[in-house]
Every structure is written in C-alpha cells, then in structure tokens.
Amino acid sequence: TSIGAVPLELDRADAPCAVNSLVSLARQGFYDDVACHRLSTDEGARLYQCGDPSGTGTGGPGYTFADEWPVTVSHGSDGYQAPPTLYPRGTIAMANTGRPDTNGSQFFLVIGDSVLYPEYTVLGTVGEAGLPLLDAAAAAGHDGSSRLGGGTPTTPVVITGVR
DSSP: OTTSOOOEEEOTTTOHHHHHHHHHHHHTTTTTTEEOOEEEEETTEEEEEEOOTTSSSOOOSSOOBOOOTTOOSOSOGGGOOOOOEEEOTTEEEEOOOSSTTOBOSOEEEEEEOEEEOSOSOEEEEEOTTTHHHHHHHHTTOBOOOOTTSSBSBSSOOEEOOOO
C-alpha cells in the first residue's frame, strides 16, 4: 500500500468464496491503485473500507456472491435481528449493501474492536506488521463526508499492488 506493506492472512476454510473472489480480483489487478475510500474512527466502528475502484462506496466487480459463516440470520429473516457482535481489531470482513448476499469487491480492515451487526462475512485478519501502519494513517483522521460515519481518510491508503 501507499503506507507500506499491510499483510493479510486469509481464511479459505471459513470463507472460501470470499477469499477466492478477493484473490482472483487481486491477481487481475482490480485493486491496483485503488484507495480505501472510507475511514471510520467512531467508537463502535473503527475501520477502513476499501476495494471500490470508483471511490464512491457503491462500486464493485459487476457480480455479487452469497454470505458465508459466521454471518447469522441478521438481515431480518422471520423478523429476527441478531444482536451486534464484536469484530476484533485486525478482522478483515466483506462490506455489503446491507442486504443479504451482496458481497462484491469491497472489504473492511478493522483497526479497533468494533461492535457491528453480524452481517459481514469474515475472511481473515490483518497481519501484525500492518496494524501499526493503519493506526498511524488513521491518526490523521478523515473529512467526515460519509453518511455511514467517518469519511475520506486524510492520509490516503492506496492499494499499490498485491503479492
């Protein structure tokens, strides 16, 4: 990335489709020169949102795929809403539109313990060497432009390539 190497440890056992999609897109160069378009430093959601080449939060690869464990019946099926759950610091999870099975190319890098509804497929963790880099960039803050909380990071985090 533009802030240094941020290693990702992907979990094919628990999220095979999400990992396969992320790796395939990365190998195709889909993420090259794509900035993490959103930083949230809010108490309950401390994360970077990345993976949208349009930079708007609405872009993607042109396809979607199904949610994978540990997603629960949290999208209101039969009127049930699962309670919020902890996404620990270092978690990588797929972002979605808020509806079931709308995973695409966007993902979260959780930089601080975050309590969110269990609607996001967890596909791995950020390697220990990457967290201090993300912390340092996040310390500069954001512009507050996102209706979801947070905004465009003041210090850009751009994916420059994938190894």
